[in-house]
Amino acid sequence: xxxxxRLIARYVATRNEQDxxxxxxxxxxxxxxxxxxxxxxxxxxxxxxxxxxMAAAQARFPGLVFALxxxxxxxxxxxxxxxxxxxxxxxxxxxxxxxxxxxVATFTGDGRIRGVRSFLDDIRVDxxxxxxxxxxxxxxxxxxxxxxxxxxxxxxxxxxxxxxxxAGSRSSDPPFDWADSSTWAPAMQGVxxxxxxxxxxxxxxxxxxxxxxxxxxxxxxGVRRLVLLxxxxxxxxxxxxxxxxxxxxxxxxxxxxxxxxxxSENFFLESVLAxxxxxxxxxxxxxxxxxxxxxxVAVAALTEDGHNGEIYxxxxxxxxxxxxxxxxIAAATGRPIRFVPVTPDxxxxxxxxxxxxxxxxxxxxxxxxxVLTGANASTxxxxxxxxxxEPRDFADYVKETAATGIWNGGxx
Ligand SMILES: NC(=O)c1ccc[n+]([C@@H]2O[C@H](COP(=O)([O-])OP(=O)(O)OC[C@H]3O[C@@H](n4cnc5c(N)ncnc54)[C@H](OP(=O)(O)O)[C@@H]3O)[C@@H](O)[C@H]2O)c1
Numbered sequence: 134x135x136x137x138x139r140l141i142a143r144y145v146a147t148r149n150e151q152d153x154x155x156x157x158x159x160x161x162x163x164x165x166x167x168x169x170x171x172x173x174x175x176x177x178x179x180x181x182x183x184x185x186x187m188a189a190a191q192a193r194f195p196g197l198v199f200a201l202x203x204x205x206x207x208x209x210x211x212x213x214x215x216x217x218x219x220x221x222x223x224x225x226x227x228x229x230x231x232x233x234x235x236x237v238a239t240f241t242g243d244g245r246i247r248g249v250r251s252f253l254d255d256i257r258v259d260x261x262x263x264x265x266x267x268x269x270x271x272x273x274x275x276x277x278x279x280x281x282x283x284x285x286x287x288x289x290x291x292x293x294x295x296x297x298x299x300a301g302s303r304s305s306d307p308p309f310d311w312a313d314s315s316t317w318a319p320a321m322q323g324v325x326x327x328x329x330x331x332x333x334x335x336x337x338x339x340x341x342x343x344x345x346x347x348x349x350x351x352x353x354x355g356v357r358r359l360v361l362l363x364x365x366x367x368x369x370x371x372x373x374x375x376x377x378x379x380x381x382x383x384x385x386x387x388x389x390x391x392x393x394x395x396x397s398e399n400f401f402l403e404s405v406l407a408x409x410x411x412x413x414x415x416x417x418x419x420x421x422x423x424x425x426x427x428x429x430v431a432v433a434a435l436t437e438d439g440h441n442g443e444i445y446x447x448x449x450x451x452x453x454x455x456x457x458x459x460x461x462i463a464a465a466t467g468r469p470i471r472f473v474p475v476t477p478d479x480x481x482x483x484x485x486x487x488x489x490x491x492x493x494x495x496x497x498x499x500x501x502x503x504v505l506t507g508a509n510a511s512t513x514x515x516x517x518x519x520x521x522x523e524p525r526d527f528a529d530y531v532k533e534t535a536a537t538g539i540w541n542g543g544x545x
Pocket of ligand 1: 277278279280281282283284301302303304305309310311312330331332333334335336362363364365389390391392395
């Protein structure tokens with residue numbers, strides 16, 4: 134066990150070793166030949182890849198030092214320890230912590246490191262980026278989910294400004310598919326900034342890994358600014374935020390309440406048209422955000438200086454329950470549309486009866502029972518902070534959407 138403490142101390146020293154030859158020699162001594170290192174940005178297999186991952190981390194955070202943060206907890210063949218990456222003492226800003234995390238290392242019987250799994254616990258928003266914002270012009274912007282609710286509005290706005298915009302989705306050219314990572318690099322070639330809208334949701338299994346790998350690839354391809362569409366009240370989404378914040382390029386998180394447009398562009402549109410919206414959580418207030426506001430904030434973050442390191446919580450100006458939202462839509466359309474509260478169980482059974490795949494059913498039940506619980510009922514000032522104006526009210530959305538005729542069966 135004493136040896137394991139020594140191994141962790143040497144691992145930490147290796148992370149700070151600036152001389153490539155000395156770093157590789159230390160890794161050759163410390164790690165098994167097929168040892169692995171993984172963090173949310175990717176996995177390195179074998180000593181050469183581990184050395185390359187450590188070199189890349191140093192290049193991403195020049196001048197910062199890695200240090201143990203408390204004791205090393207060892208049992209059997211594993212050790213767990215907290216760490217921090219920060220400004221070394223004795224220089225301006227000395228002692229300031231930029232990233233904090235927890236690693237778990239496993240060892241072989243002969244005292245070598247078999248693998249390290251690194252978790253990000255805390256990202257400080259003033260993480261250094263290179264080069265400074267003012268020196269960057271974003272000329273080519275990739276918008277993932279470019280045909281979706283936020284993406285297509287962002288593309289319209291960027292195109293109207295004469296910017297070089299590329300949509301990234303399965304139907305775009307080149308295609309971008311979250312399920313096929315071989316499509317990611319071609320979509321990111323020559324791109325300066327990426328709007329990351331994951332599909333279907335950052336809370337589904339595999340999302341954190343996909344966002345981590347995409348982020349790593351984006352930075353390696355020369356992308357200098359990332360804007361992540363995230364969701365309030367989802368721990369998995371917040372893990373993805375930490376990944377983007379730790380990438381070492383400029384970043385902004387757009388952390389959103391439920392979209393008002395869920396009532397008109399999917400999810401609930403069919404139910405509204407059928408005259409009955411049967412959902413759990415009918416009496417839980419939610420400050421629905423208008424995706425027009427999300428698009429304005431995302432475009433500002435993609436194209437303007439001054440948004441680096443910001444987490445913008447975007448909500449509408451007031452919370453209303455699903456039942457109240459449906460009542461406002463019914464009043465605007467002049468059609469009777471009922472809101473029917475159901476239990477999560479009955480909701481799941483109804484979805485199954487409609488042939489909705491089990492995975493999607495589980496996810497929707499998760500949203501209603503874990504995210505739409507009232508914990509996110511408070512309004513937030515993200516729109517005001519990002520744009521210097523108030524967010525649009527749900528009533529504005531309802532009025533404009535009713536005028537398109539979509540809730541009366543008209544074309545979208
Ligand atoms: N809806 C909300 O209330 C809400 C609230 C907070 C956060 N969010 C976040 O917003 C994000 C988008 O959700 P949304 O429901 O609004 O969807 P959306 O953006 O309206 O629509 C889906 C988009 O994703 C693309 N897409 C679908 N499957 C894909 C795949 N396998 N690979 C690449 N692109 C794919 C679609 O284009 P193609 O069909 O051409 O591929 C389309 O552009 C999610 O990450 C969600 O967590 C949503």
